[in-house]
Amino acid sequence: MSDPFFQSLFAERIGGAMFGKGTAIYKFEKIKRAKRKALADHPERKLLDFGIGENDVMAPESVRRVMADQINKPENRGYADNGPPMFKEAVARFMQREFGVALDPVTEVNHCIGSKTALSILPACYINPGDVTLMTVPGYPVAGTHASYYGGVVYKLPLLAENNFFPDLDGIPADIVAKAKLLVLCYPNSPTGKTATTEFYEKVIAFAKKNEVVVIQDAAHSLLSFDREPNSFLAVPGARDVGIEVHSMSKGFDMIGWRIGWVCGNPLLVRAFAETKDNFDSGQFIAIQKAAAAALDDAEIPKQTRAKYRRRMEKLVATLSRCGFRCEMPGGTYFLYTPAPKSFANGAPGGGPVNFENAEGASQYLITEQSICTVPWDDAGSFLRFSVTYEAADETAEDALMAETESRIKNLQPVF
Numbered sequence: 307m308s309d310p311f312f313q314s315l316f317a318e319r320i321g322g323a324m325f326g327k328g329t330a331i332y333k334f335e336k337i338k339r340a341k342r343k344a345l346a347d348h349p350e351r352k353l354l355d356f357g358i359g360e361n362d363v364m365a366p367e368s369v370r371r372v373m374a375d376q377i378n379k380p381e382n383r384g385y386a387d388n389g390p391p392m393f394k395e396a397v398a399r400f401m402q403r404e405f406g407v408a409l410d411p412v413t414e415v416n417h418c419i420g421s422k423t424a425l426s427i428l429p430a431c432y433i434n435p436g437d438v439t440l441m442t443v444p445g446y447p448v449a450g451t452h453a454s455y456y457g458g459v460v461y462k463l464p465l466l467a468e469n470n471f472f473p474d475l476d477g478i479p480a481d482i483v484a485k486a487k488l489l490v491l492c493y494p495n496s497p498t499g500k501t502a503t504t505e506f507y508e509k510v511i512a513f514a515k516k517n518e519v520v521v522i523q524d525a526a527h528s529l530l531s532f533d534r535e536p537n538s539f540l541a542v543p544g545a546r547d548v549g550i551e552v553h554s555m556s557k558g559f560d561m562i563g564w565r566i567g568w569v570c571g572n573p574l575l576v577r578a579f580a581e582t583k584d585n586f587d588s589g590q591f592i593a594i595q596k597a598a599a600a601a602l603d604d605a606e607i608p609k610q611t612r613a614k615y616r617r618r619m620e621k622l623v624a625t626l627s628r629c630g631f632r633c634e635m636p637g638g639t640y641f642l643y644t645p646a647p648k649s650f651a652n653g654a655p656g657g658g659p660v661n662f663e664n665a666e667g668a669s670q671y672l673i674t675e676q677s678i679c680t681v682p683w684d685d686a687g688s689f690l691r692f693s694v695t696y697e698a699a700d701e702t703a704e705d706a707l708m709a710e711t712e713s714r715i716k717n718l719q720p721v722f
């Protein structure tokens with residue numbers, strides 16, 4: 307069959323005339339296919355799904371009640387644009403309560419339809435062809451993808467275990483630094499689980515000032531901090547002179563599907579975001595913003611979410627450690643990022659070793675041979691990501707899931 311006339315019209319950024327013809331299978335699609343196959347090949351074996359990166363429960367009932375009420379109010383029906391002030395004020399109260407950060411709700415806060423959209427919009431504010439965006443890897447790639455769409459260059463900063471999963475800012479070549487406009491960070495870090503220290507943020511601020519780089523700190527996981535009180539980049543003196551922080555209601559408030567978050571920090575940078583955003587969308591439904599404001603005012607919600615994922619993480623770390631994995635409690639997030647085994651000494655069907663070239667190989671073995679789903683990362687060392695967002699109705703169900711995990715991998719004998 308011949309190509310449609312528009313086959314040659316696709317932009318290079320999505321593959322140009324080759325769009326839709328590629329055969330490469332991307333990581334998450336590979337995982338999905340392997341999951342389907344594991345379920346088909348072993349219907350008797352429960353799939354232990356540590357691959358999901360989404361909260362496992364609905365938003366709290368109190369929040370859903372506000373939504374149910376607000377949805378019927380005619381005054382909520384229109385375009386929200388960059389308003390209403392009520393949500394911005396709730397954000398300002400929240401930032402003060404949780405992080406001790408004082409924000410002017412009028413000039414220093416703007417909502418977004420989830421932090422993903424904010425990260426996709428922000429490069430439009432800064433990136434001309436050839437401009438460099440500094441981004442940590444492994445990580446959430448959205449800002450980099452959009453920077454590339456504008457002809458920008460993404461320079462990757464590997465997060466290595468030997469550097470405590472912080473980027474080596476001093477090691478960036480001078481010609482790259484000279485062209486850099488953006489430094490995109492993410493703490494608590496997804497997927498490494500590292501949380502940021504004040505000293506690290508101070509270093510970032512000094513780097514940004516010296517090299518005239520705008521900092522975008524992705525705080526999507528900010529409320530899931532275990533080794534320190536949840537912290538904000540903006541609480542560090544000087545941060546507001548160099549950057550903004552992007553927040554999300556998805557993780558800490560179990561509001562993944564509601565699509566609500568915000569950008570806050572330096573007023574001119576927030577204004578650039580708001581004015582650019584105005585050309586992308588017309589704002590989130592006001593009923594959602596009102597329900598989100600009610601959630602922000604309830605300090606118990608993030609505490610409970612944090613306690614639940616901390617409890618699950620402690621159980622997972624103990625279980626995997628007993629199985630010979632080299633893991634320790636992450637600083638934050640609901641992800642455990644742990645070195646991938648090079649082999650399982652007792653992993654072959656009749657006994658004997660199975661070897662892996664990389665984390666992807668180990669992950670494929672776990673899903674196909676043990677029906678255990680994980681996400682592999684081979685960007686900076688080989689690691690497996692276990693998420694504790696699996697479905698389990700209560701603590702008894704969590705314990706049963708851990709016991710099943712242990713029984714499947716206890717005898718495999720991981721080798722590192």
Ligand SMILES: Cc1ncc(COP(=O)(O)O)c(C=O)c1O
Nearest residue numbers: 420421422446496526554556567
């Ligand atoms: C590091 C990170 N940033 C941003 C997001 C986007 O979150 P949302 O768009 O739901 O606010 C995610 C979601 O998985 C994430 O892991």
